[in-house]
Amino acid sequence: MAQTSLPLPNAKEPSNLKNWLGVSPFFLFAILFILFPSLYLVEGSFINQEGQFTLQNYADLLRSPAIVNAYKLSIQISAATAIGGGIFGFLLAYSITVGGLPRQLRSALITFSGVASNFAGVPLAFAFIATLGRRGFVTLLLKDNLNIDLYQAGFDLYTFWGLTAIYMFFQFPLMVLVMVPALDGLKREWREAAENLGASYFQYWTRVAMPILLPSILGSMILLFGNAFGAYATAYALTGGRLGIITIQIGAQIRGDVLHNPGLGYAMAMGMVIIMAVSLIGYSWLQKVSERWLR
């Protein structure tokens, strides 16, 4: 690159090629490590074991009860933790923004949310085994002091409810992190206007604040859904692959073609990508809607 007389973008030059060259390493990287791997999965999902084009893999996908159940379980866990974590995270974000708690608690909670939303995988699974496992701290505490036996009551860390409890640990902090800016965006004037016009506090929340916040709340819940849906390591560390969520099924397929049909495995992966893509589209649409009021 010459260092003399560099035209800045305001001077419209017809040939853009040199400018595109400047970002080519980034696009090359994206092509090599995002696009190609994805295309290979797409390609594989349309090929049968004889190497010919087929749609059979997708048909088999919907016909296999094990795979359909894996999707179902994953969707259930993700939805439960997205809604539960979303509501609880919103209440927490509310309490440190407009809820009137001291300022120090706010920054403490935000830092802690940053930690917790990144504290996932193997260590998180171990932490919950030490807490809610059969000999876990809380399990024994309840048993010895209150005579409540969680495991006799039907709770088991290695099932749907256990995994939901664990996922909540990183779900609601994520909700806190994305909702705090939105709640900060509620303008003081809106509340004062409602108050002075004689609205009740309840009316202010249902007629003013909630309609403004709702797209952002729903969008964030979708984000939480995707976050749980793609999680693999936590569940694997917890159950060693026994709880049949979709990421674990895919993991088993990568390790050793348990379906005895590579194409079906790729179709299974594509199904996951499609669900993730749909949620991302929903998220960005809701994000755009919420930006009308909250910037």
Added chain:
Amino acid sequence: MASKGLRKVVAMSDTPFDVSAGQGGPGKKRWSLLRIGGRFWSWVWFILGAVYFLVPLFATLRHSLRMERDVIGFKAYERAFEDPSFLETFLLSNALAVATIVCSALLIVPTAYWIRLRLPQARRIAEFITLLPFVIPAIILVFGLIRTYSTHFTIPFTDIELFQPLTTTKFGTYALITAGYMVLAMPYMYRSVDTGMRVVDIRTLTEAAQSLGAGWFTIITQVILPNVRSALLSGALLTFAIVVGEVTLASFLGVDAFGPYLFLIGQHKAYEPAALSFVTFLMTWFAMGMIQFVTGGQGQATGAH
């Protein structure tokens, strides 16, 4: 527009002729009472949240300190740190984290800079690319990477061979996993750097540097980099937090990193995993605390799982 209109309404209602003045008195009282009630509930939610955060950590710490019968001590930590595999895997994970951060910075800083300065029309597509890792979770990414790079590499849908399988050599595997981590970290890294550049107005900085006769290399290393330092650092710390404990990519690509090691000892030992989990938590906390510190509380702090 709208808020201006509302402000007008507020100003009007402050006049003595306000029609709603009659209900204003008791209404306001009700609001302040409700807000005190609201504060009570705020405390309830906050304490519940704190309990959910702290109890698992306390339980982990407590478990890790009870390796010896009836004694509280650091035996589990000693044992865990003594294991030579711990140091090996831990160092490897740190090296991979550093490699990921350096390569990401080299790739993303010039790109974000160039797009802001010269190629605004590439903005949308670059943002789209940085969002893709949200659609492709780690398990799918590693599936695709294995299918693509563990055989002779050909362009999809064709038979044109570009290079040899990467996973057959140690260096190739490390390069592949670093690239995978760069993909996982890309959304955070790109956003962080891009926001940093928006704040400091890189165009003016570039014009100033050019008028003083600086070349592109000087501009990027001496002018742009120091100005996006805190944004870059917060992206780097987040990347570090993601990479050091990462399991999915490492275990499927067969890299002996810290995540798979932790998983392995979890299958065989009782107390050491709790000790190392607690150490991991402290490290994550340190990284997040540093982000708050370097960005003055403005940094984003969300990662992937």
